[in-house]
Amino acid sequence: MVLWAALAGLLASGCAGNETPSPEKEQAVLNVVVTTGMLADAVRQIGGERVQVHALMGPGVDPHSYTASQGDIARLRRADLIVYNGLHLEGKMQEVLQNMAQTKPVLSFGEGLDPNRLRKVSSASDALDPHIWFDAALWESGVQALALRMSKQFPQHREPFLAGAARYGETLLALDQELRDVYAAIPQENRVLVTSHDAFEYFGAAYGFEVMGLQGVSTVAEFGLRDMTDMVNLLSERKIPAVFVESSVPHRSLQSVVEGCRQKGHPLVIGGELFSDAMGPEGSPEGTYVGMLRHNAALIAAALGTGGVAGGQSRIDAAAQDQTPATPQRQTP
Amino acid sequence: MNTEFLDAFWIMLTGSLVAVTGALLGCYLLLRRLSLIGDAISHAVLPGIAVAFLMTGSLSSVPALLGAAVVGLLCTWAIETVQHRAGVQGDAAMGIVFTFLFAVGVILVSSLAGNADLDQECVLYGELAFVIFDQTVLGMPVSTAILLANLLLVVAVLTFGYRGFFLTTFDPAFARALGFSTVAWHYVLMSLVSLSSVVSFESVGAILVVAFLVGPAAIAHLLTDRLPMMLLLAALIGISASVGGYFLAAALNANIAGAMTVVLGVEFLGVMNVQFMRKRWRVTPSVASPT
DSSP states (O other): OHHHHHHHHHHHHHOOOOOOOOGGGGTSOEEEEESSHHHHHHHHHHHGGGEEEEESSOTTOOGGGOOOOHHHHHHHHHOSEEEEOOTTTTTTHHHHHHHHTTTSOEEETGGGSOGGGOOBSOTTOOOBOOOGGGSHHHHHHHHHHHHHHHHHHOGGGHHHHHHHHHHHHHHHHHHHHHHHHHHHTSOGGGOEEEESSSOOHHHHHHHTOEEEESSOSSSSOOOOHHHHHHHHHHHHHHTOOEEEEETTSOOHHHHHHHHHHHHTTOOOEEEEEEOOSSOOOTTSGGGSHHHHHHHHHHHHHHHHTTSSSTTHHHHHHHHHHTOOSOOOOOOOO | OOHHHHHHHHHHHHHHHHHHHHHHHHHHHHHTTOTTHHHHHHHHTHHHHHHHHHHHOOOSHHHHHHHHHHHHHHHHHHHHHHHHHHOOOHHHHHHHHHHHHHHHHHHHHHHHSTTOOOSHHHHTOOOGGGGGGSOEETTEEHHHHHHHHHHHHHHHHHHHTHHHHHHHHHOHHHHHHTTOOHHHHHHHHHHHHHHHHHHHHHHHOHHHHHHHHHHHHHHHHHHOSOHHHHHHHHHHHHHHHHHHHHHHHHHHTOOHHHHHHHHHHHHHHHHHHHHHHHHHHHHHHHHHTTO
16 A cells, blocks of 8 residues: 555656546537547537537557557546446446446437337347348438437537438438438349348348358357358259458358358358448548448349359459458359 | 546546556466466356346346356366366366357357347447546446456455465465365456456456456566466556556557557567566576676
């Protein structure tokens, strides 16, 4: 304890605090700390010039593998508002954020959604699937709810917040329609999305896709051998032209499915890399929520769109050219 | 006092509590060749977390902590039993037990947990940087208070049982002749290790616990062969790594637990090389002098 007292003295002289409470805080730009890039985008659109947004999980950072840096402490301390996805996307950090709600406004995006539109992760549990951003219409309703709750916390910004949300809402609903059109053009029997983990349940429900993940939501769950055989048989029988990888999840098991199908004479391709839990680099088209969903739509439509593999190849190549994070791995029969 | 200073203080104190707990237990583990037990426990707790989730349907950390504590104890006891009955070395016994338990956990998660995001990382492991956002009890963050209570328990048991731990660690045959049950003392020690590890995982994450169970004891062992001195040095080394690690993290804007672990590693390298040089320096003149 003596040691600590001595250290305390050292430290106090060392780092002078910049924590002086400002009286003009009401007028100043709000410091908002959010967890994911999708939320950063939403809060920027709602708040415009009145907010300065920092996302703890930067581009390409999987929420599962986020580790806090020393600077994140000060960012969370200084924040006037914290927004997180909730529904356990942030894992144990959610409990930390809920604790912080005692000292400052902390909003869970997921809590603002209509509970009837949320999906459970398994029948055995009340835990909910956190990947809500893949349904653009659902996300839009969350943005409106978030704007309302932000206005309650900061009544002085009510008008601009609601106006920002209304404007962004139009964009999101237009995006939703655009996605519907793109996906509707894919032949019914091809609307099967096979990816490496189960992040796309909301997507499937919203846009009429059957979704199959090789791996559960968790990164620990291993892919069973029988799952593999079942998957190969199913893909070959239904002649599904492509499967997809995700930036944050190992590709190995998907690669073996491709091999298995090729041995059965079904020329399966990997349709490309979808964005799942994080957006693309800042400044790129995929670095925004809208761009991210469009990117996924272009890839999916290109790979599944034609109903046959022969014509599909050139389209995949076309899609590959505007693809930022990775090159699609194509298996030529 | 300003917030920034208090935050730094609580983080360094919390790190130091984990460090001292790990250092004291680590000395005994090192001498019993069970240093990596922390890593083994960090994997072995998965089935406990999975069962807790299946029973409660909740992803919050309280049931996970209970499940982990039960399986943690089971793991350390099983290691002792395997070591004893099969007559295999400590490291092999650890390897057998923790891979088995981890695999059971993987099977439970993949076959029963549906799409739930269930693993130690998401449900159990805490983040040292965020202990300051805990609720407070007796003026300190809850995690810090729990770790302090745990450390006091460890110090009390190690103090009162000093003779038993000492004898059963260094000379089991002699201890048995004096009427000490080596198995019973081993179970007590391993239960302490298991409890401390799981509690620390929940507050500060796994890497720091594993590092502090191994590092300080290993460094102290390079400096002395006497157990009381080794315990004291290990504790001081653990504290220095916590404090040094915090400042390194602040300078680099890095992960704090990671930085503490790096400082510990650097300390080990430094001491190892100094001791190596000293030995060479000492040997050379003694060889030269008779001629």
